[in-house]
Amino acid sequence: MPTLFRFLAVLGTIAGVIAGSLYVLAEYFQPESREISKALRNVKAEPQAVSPAAAAAQEPSIALPPSHRAQ
Secondary structure, three states, X not given: OHHHHHHHHHHHHHHHHHHHHHHHHXXXXXXXXXXXXXXXXXXXXXXXXXXXXXXXXXXXXXXXXHHHXXX
């Protein structure tokens, strides 16, 4: 029985150290903000001529290939 308690105490200590280190990382360190851009496969944007007023009101549209369109 003492071996089981020793084993559980060691596991509890290791789990406590891991949980404590995750807490410290989450509370005291902030990731740097940066913009991420990644090319999408098989997606092509269709350029459209739009007036400047309409461009400000709309989001850019992306045309999907025929295999990805809703039917």
